[in-house]
Amino acid sequence: MPRSLDGLTFAPVADQAPGQVGTSTRFAYHEKNGEVWAEYAGGDVVRGHLVGTRQGDRLDFRYVQLRTDGTTACGHCASTVAELPDGRLRLVEAWEWESRTGSGTSVVEQVTEHAR
Structure with missing residues (x-):
């Protein structure tokens, strides 16, 4: 059973x-019964939310964000969950804007308490 993302x-x-995470x-x-969601902020993002599903090591979600310049943006992301050698989790993401043109890949890793 894959480790939960909850909490x-x-x-990144x-x-x-600029204007992105x-x-x-x-x-x-947060994660419960195959559902995933998150709140995010920092840098050019004032407030962001994502919501979607998890099946095994795959996440599929949509995101929406408010940026510091007052604009909003939304898109879709598919991620793969992997465990790092030190036990932290990594999400390898393929994303695409839906509110404008553009797509790409990114990597986010679990932040430990002392690194926040």
Whole structure:
């Protein structure tokens, strides 16, 4: 059985383009009965939410965010959950904007208490 994401915090390992998530963004994940959701903020993102499902090591969700410039954006993401050698979790993400053009990949990793 894969480890639950519930109560875990994740952060990107690299900055994306301006107006997107970056290394200062923090995602607070929740998971229950195959449902996943998270709140996120930091960097150019004032407030963001994601909601979707989990089947094994695969996440499928949609996200929406409010940016510091007052604009909003939304998109779709498919992620794979992997365990790092130190026991933390990593999400390898393939995302695509739905509110504008653009797509890409990113990696977020679990943040431990002392690294927050």
